[in-house]
Amino acid sequence: MKSIDELKMLRDEFNKNSKNDSRDNEIRIVVGMATCGISAGAKPVFDTLIKEVEEKRLNNVQVVQTGCIGMCTYEPIVEVYAPDEEKVTYTHVNADKAKKIVEEIEKKKQDDSIEKIPLMDSQFYKKQKRVALRNCGIIDPENINEYIAKDGYMGLGKALSMTPDEVIALMKNSGLRGRGGAGFPTGMKWSFAAPNKADQKYIICNADEGDPGAFMDRSVLEGDPHAVLEAMAIAGYAIGATKGFIYVRAEYPVAVKRLEIAIKQARELGLLGKNIFNSGFDFDIETRLGAGAFVCGEETALMQSIEGKRGMSRVKPPFPANKGLWGKPSVINNVETLANIPQIINGGAEWFRSFGTEKSPGTKVFALGGKITNTGLVEVPMGTTLREVIYDIGGGCPNGKKFKAVQTGGPSGGCLTKDHLDTPIEYETLMAVGSMMGSGGMIVMDEDNCMVDIARFFLDFTVDESCGKCTPCRVGTRRMLSILEKITAGEGTMEDLEELESLANSVKDSSLCGLGQTAPNPVLSTLKYFKDEYIAHVVDKKCPAKHCKALLTYEINKDKCTGCTLCARKCPVQCIDGTVKNPHVINKELCIKCGNCFSVCRFGAVEKN
Amino acid sequence: MQNEFVQSREKEFSELKEYIDSIKNSQGILMQTLQKAQDLFGYLPLEVQKFISEETNIPLADIYGVVTFYTQFTIEEKGRHKVGVCLGTACYVKGSQEVMDKLVEELGINVGQTTEDKLFTLEATRCLGCCGLAPVMTVDEDVYGNMDPKKVPEVIAKYKNQEVRA
Numbered sequence: 001m002k003s004i005d006e007l008k009m010l011r012d013e014f015n016k017n018s019k020n021d022s023r024d025n026e027i028r029i030v031v032g033m034a035t036c037g038i039s040a041g042a043k044p045v046f047d048t049l050i051k052e053v054e055e056k057r058l059n060n061v062q063v064v065q066t067g068c069i070g071m072c073t074y075e076p077i078v079e080v081y082a083p084d085e086e087k088v089t090y091t092h093v094n095a096d097k098a099k100k101i102v103e104e105i106e107k108k109k110q111d112d113s114i115e116k117i118p119l120m121d122s123q124f125y126k127k128q129k130r131v132a133l134r135n136c137g138i139i140d141p142e143n144i145n146e147y148i149a150k151d152g153y154m155g156l157g158k159a160l161s162m163t164p165d166e167v168i169a170l171m172k173n174s175g176l177r178g179r180g181g182a183g184f185p186t187g188m189k190w191s192f193a194a195p196n197k198a199d200q201k202y203i204i205c206n207a208d209e210g211d212p213g214a215f216m217d218r219s220v221l222e223g224d225p226h227a228v229l230e231a232m233a234i235a236g237y238a239i240g241a242t243k244g245f246i247y248v249r250a251e252y253p254v255a256v257k258r259l260e261i262a263i264k265q266a267r268e269l270g271l272l273g274k275n276i277f278n279s280g281f282d283f284d285i286e287t288r289l290g291a292g293a294f295v296c297g298e299e300t301a302l303m304q305s306i307e308g309k310r311g312m313s314r315v316k317p318p319f320p321a322n323k324g325l326w327g328k329p330s331v332i333n334n335v336e337t338l339a340n341i342p343q344i345i346n347g348g349a350e351w352f353r354s355f356g357t358e359k360s361p362g363t364k365v366f367a368l369g370g371k372i373t374n375t376g377l378v379e380v381p382m383g384t385t386l387r388e389v390i391y392d393i394g395g396g397c398p399n400g401k402k403f404k405a406v407q408t409g410g411p412s413g414g415c416l417t418k419d420h421l422d423t424p425i426e427y428e429t430l431m432a433v434g435s436m437m438g439s440g441g442m443i444v445m446d447e448d449n450c451m452v453d454i455a456r457f458f459l460d461f462t463v464d465e466s467c468g469k470c471t472p473c474r475v476g477t478r479r480m481l482s483i484l485e486k487i488t489a490g491e492g493t494m495e496d497l498e499e500l501e502s503l504a505n506s507v508k509d510s511s512l513c514g515l516g517q518t519a520p521n522p523v524l525s526t527l528k529y530f531k532d533e534y535i536a537h538v539v540d541k542k543c544p545a546k547h548c549k550a551l552l553t554y555e556i557n558k559d560k561c562t563g564c565t566l567c568a569r570k571c572p573v574q575c576i577d578g579t580v581k582n583p584h585v586i587n588k589e590l591c592i593k594c595g596n597c598f599s600v601c602r603f604g605a606v607e608k609n
Numbered sequence: 610m611q612n613e614f615v616q617s618r619e620k621e622f623s624e625l626k627e628y629i630d631s632i633k634n635s636q637g638i639l640m641q642t643l644q645k646a647q648d649l650f651g652y653l654p655l656e657v658q659k660f661i662s663e664e665t666n667i668p669l670a671d672i673y674g675v676v677t678f679y680t681q682f683t684i685e686e687k688g689r690h691k692v693g694v695c696l697g698t699a700c701y702v703k704g705s706q707e708v709m710d711k712l713v714e715e716l717g718i719n720v721g722q723t724t725e726d727k728l729f730t731l732e733a734t735r736c737l738g739c740c741g742l743a744p745v746m747t748v749d750e751d752v753y754g755n756m757d758p759k760k761v762p763e764v765i766a767k768y769k770n771q772e773v774r775a
Contacts (some may be wrong), residue, residue, distance in 0.1 A: 036738065040741070075742075212698045213699040215738035215740060251735060251736075259751035292680035308637040312678075369698070369741070370740075443702060444700055449702050454702070457697075484660070
C-alpha cells in the first residue's frame with residue numbers, strides 16, 4: 001500500500017454493488033462469535049450454517065463470523081442481510097435452527113417457528129449510539145478488507161497528511177477523555193509526550209480489563225481489532241513513537257488471537273511497518289499478555305509488567321509521558337478510547353462533540369449485567385441517565401423483583417440507589433454522588449442482594465489484588481475486610497461501623513495508586529446510601545436481603561407443610577423432625593443453615609427469615 | 610541439576626530453550642517465557658525456573674518473585690481438569706458463590722486445591738466476560754452458563770465418566 005488513493009481504491013472495489021451490508025447481491029449470514037456467543041454455543045451453529053450452505057450449493061450465500069452483537073441474553077445470535085430487505089435477527093439459535101434458517105433462505109419463505117426479533121426497532125437499540133462499537137457485530141474481525149470497506153485506515157491516512165501538532169490539536173478539540181475510568185483528556189496526554197526528545201517512544205494500549213463484570217474492551221478487541229491498531233498508529237505519529245504494545249489479559253484468548261491476526265494482516269498490506277503510505281512514518285505493534293493481576297490495569301504497574309517484572313505501581317511523577325516504558329516517553333490509552341480515535345480524525349472534532357455533553361463529549365460503552373433483563377453491551381451518548389440505560393435499554397430487573405442499586409466503576413466505584421436514577425452519566429456527575437465512570441461495568445442489583453455483602457465482596461477482591469507495595473492498601477483493605485466479615489457474620493458493633501468509615505477514608509487519602517485510593521469506594525458509598533442495612537446487621541442481627549447466612553433462620557410454616565418428608569431426608573445434619581403427612585419442625589440449635597430444605601420444598605413451606 | 614524431573618521432560622526443556630533463543634534479543638521477555646513454560650509443563654517448578662534463569666541470565670530470585678506475584682503462574686502441579694467458577698460481580702450477584710460452595714462439597718476440596726486423584730483443581734476465576742450467561746462455571750475450555758448448584762454433580766460426573774472410559 002503506497003498511498004491513501006490505493007486504500008480508497010481497495011475500499012471502493014470492496015463496496016461495489018454493496019447494498020444494506022450485503023455485497024455483490026449476496027445474502028450474508030453473520031454469526032456473533034465473540035467470547036459470549038461462543039460460550040453460548042455459536043461454534044456448532046456457525047459450522048452447521050457453512051455445511052448446509054455448501055450442501056445446498058447456495059452460491060450467493062456467504063457465512064461469516066462477527067464480534068459481539070450486543071444482546072448477550074439472546075445469544076447465540078444469527079443475522080441475515082439480504083439486498084433490499086430488512087435485516088433479520090434470529091435468537092437462541094442452535095444447530096437445528098441453523099438448518100431451518102438455511103432452508104428459509106433457500107425457499108425464500110419465512111418459517112415462523114424460528115425465534116426472531118426485530119432487534120433494530122427494539123428499545124435496546126433505539127437509545128444507543130454506536131461510535132466505538134460501530135463495526136462490532138457487523139464486520140468479520142478476521143478480515144481486514146471488511147474493515148477497509150468501512151473506511152478503515154482512512155483516519156490514519158488523513159492523520160499522516162496533517163502535521164503531528166495538528167493531529168494533537170484535533171484530539172484536544174474533540175474533548176475525548178480516557179475511557180479507562182479516570183477521564184483524563186486524551187489530546188492533553190499526547191501533548192505531554194510529544195515534545196519530549198528521545199531515541200524511542202512508546203504507545204501502549206491498556207487492554208488489561210480487570211473490572212469483574214466488564215467486557216467492553218474485550219468486545220472491541222474481538223469485534224473490531226483493526227480500529228485499535230489504526231488508532232495506535234495515529235497516536236504514534238502524533239507523539240513521534242514508532243513502537244506500540246498492547247497489554248491484554250490472558251483470560252481473553254479470543255481477543256488475543258484476533259489481534260494477532262489483525263496485526264499480521266495490517267503488516268502484509270503495509271498499514272503497519274516501515275514507511276506507511278510512503279510518508280516516512282514507521283510503526284509496529286506487539287502484543288503482551290498479562291498473567292492475572294488486576295493492579296496491572298494501573299499504568300505504572302502495567303509498564304512494569306511489560307518489562308517482565310512484578311506489576312507494582314510507583315509514585316507519579318514522573319508521569320509515563322516523561323519516563324514510561326524502559327524509561328522512555330510513553331502514552332497509555334485504553335482500548336475504548338482508542339476505538340473512538342479513527343472516527344474523530346475522519347469526522348472531525350465538531351462531529352464528535354455532537355454527541356454527549358459539554359464536559360464529557362462522545363459516547364460510553366457499558367457492560368450491563370447482574371439482575372437485569374437485557375444483559376448486554378450498550379453504547380450511549382454521555383449525559384444519558386442511569387434510568388434510561390437500566391429501564392429503557394436494560395428492561396429493568398427480571399422476575400418482578402424490585403431494583404435496589406446499580407454499581408458502576410467496579411471495585412473502584414460505588415453503589416447508587418433509585419434516587420440517583422435520573423443522574424446523567426458523566427465523569428463529574430457520577431463522581432459527585434460517590435461513584436465513578438470506571439471502565440464501564442454496570443451491575444444492577446435487586447432486593448435479594450445484600451449491600452453489606454456486596455461491599456465485602458469488593459473488598460475481598462481488592463485485598464486479593466493489592467500489589468502490597470504501600471501499607472494503607474496492603475494492610476488497610478485487609479482490616480476493612482475483617483470488619484465487614486465480622487458484620488456479615490452477625491458479630492458487628494456500632495463502633496465497628498465508625499472504625500470502618502474512618503479506615504476507609506484513611507486508605508483513600510494515603511494509598512499510592514488508583515487501586516488503593518478507590519478501593520474504599522464500594523464501602524463508603526454503601527455506608528452512605530444503605531446505612532440502614534448495616535444497622536440491621538449490627539443492631540437487629542438481621543440481613544434484610546436474607547442473604548447473610550449467619551443471620552438467617554429457617555422455619556417451617558405448619559399451614560403449608562404437607563409432611564412429604566423430603567426436607568427431612570435432604571437435611572445433611574438430620575435436624576428436621578416429623579412424621580409422614582404431619583407438619584415438620586426444624587431444630588434451630590442443630591441447623592447449619594445450608595438452605596437445602598428451602599430449595600427442595602415444593603410447597604413453599606420452608607421460610608427464610 | 611540432572612534430576613528425575615529434568616530427565617523425564619527433556620523434550621519440553623529443549624522446546625523451551627528454542628523459544629528463549631528465538632526471543633532472546635528483544636526486551637522484557639520474562640513474562641512470555643514463563644507463559645510458554647507453563648504451557649509446556651503445566652506448572653513452574655523450581656527446576657524450570659532455574660533453567661529459565663540460566664538461559665536468560667535473569668536472577669532466580671527475580672523469576673521467583675514474578676512467578677509468585679501473578680495468579681496465573683503456579684508452582685504446583687494442577688489436576689487434569691481445571692474447574693473454575695466465575696466470581697466476577699455479575700456472576701456473584703446472580704449466585705455464583707452457591708455454585709462454588711456446592712463444588713467445594715462435591716469435590717471435597719477447597720478453592721485452589723487439587724483432588725487426591727489429581728483429576729480436578731478448583732479455582733475461583735476472574736470475570737470471563739460472558740456475563741450474559743451468569744452465573745458461569747468452566748471445566749477446562751467448556752463453559753457452563755446459567756448454573757444452578759443443583760446441576761453441579763451432573764457436570765462433574767461427566768468428566769469423571771470420561772476418565773473411566775478412557
